[in-house]
Amino acid sequence: MPRFKLVTAALAMAVALLTGSVAAQAAEPENTLVLTLKDGDVTIALRPDLAPQHVERIKTLVRDGAYDNVAFHRVIDGFMAQTGDVQYGDLEEGFNAGAVGTGGSDLPDLPAEFSDERFVRGTVGMARAQNPDSANSQFFIMFAPAPPLDGEYTVVGQVESGLELIDDIKRGDASDNGAVSDPDRILRARIAADGN
Template sequence: MTRYLFLALASVFAMTCLAGTSARAAGDDLVIELKTGKVVIKLRPDLAPKHVERVKTLAGEGFYNGLKWHRVIDGFMAQTGDPTGTGMSGSKLPDLPAEFSQEPYKRGSVGAARTQDPNSANSQFFICFNDSGCAGLTGQYTIWGQVVSGMENVDKIKRGEPGSGTVEDPDTMVKVYVQ
């Protein structure tokens, strides 16, 4: 009887551990499919839970599929997430409050784009090309993710005009989803 109780408890423990592992792993990454390949972003709800939840919601709705990289500044960052492709719009959801942190911006950091109002982030975001270009953003822009693979594909996004970063015939995000 003790042996059967032990086996039953061991089975329950094993299933609980597996379920816990699946729950932790599910939804930890945002995948952006580009024409050059995939970009995988580790989401950081520990830094910006509201922003991560927004990105997951929009990706789940297919909002980001086909959107343009409308502002791309060489040596700085690539920005997307505006359904109009102009950099002047966002989703129909309300803007988000700032979730600033002291997590340093570096190559592959993903942050929330906003206006001069710190609480105006909505759906737009950017990916940093290098450490030095984005270092000044730390503590001033919400960081919600980090590219963990596919940065070579981010590097291939078509660059915009020097200064403004406006891109003529920009690249797009083919498909965006959470895994």
């Protein structure tokens, strides 16, 4: 490769790294999460190399159907969309507007699996309470970079396709910490290896 092309390629990679726009490497089907939303599918490359216990938890809950019909209960414009409260967030069974965001699954909370991976647009992270070891089932998808989250929350994946569908999720009330009335939902969640 001519020297000019090498320098150009190196500069392009440096700019991508600095802006956080490096595309996620395609995951194998066993570590590909597909969320069906009202307008189509969002494909997420899960990262067991960063957070094996958290990724295993997500796959377990997906395969149990726990994320189906669960609301995006907290959506803050310019920040993130949060979902995954399988205890109080199911819009077809047991939705509790007053408690959604405080629940989890019947499984125990997970120890933190923090990494050096940055929270950029499209990053998927696990939600938790004050205790770093309190993540359970809830997760969030970033609309934009958020450096204060780096090293403080567990990164579990990166959106590979369908980020524009995440952008279209109904936003919450800014004065109420992003709480959403009549929220959008995950219609269905599946692991790509399991087929349609």
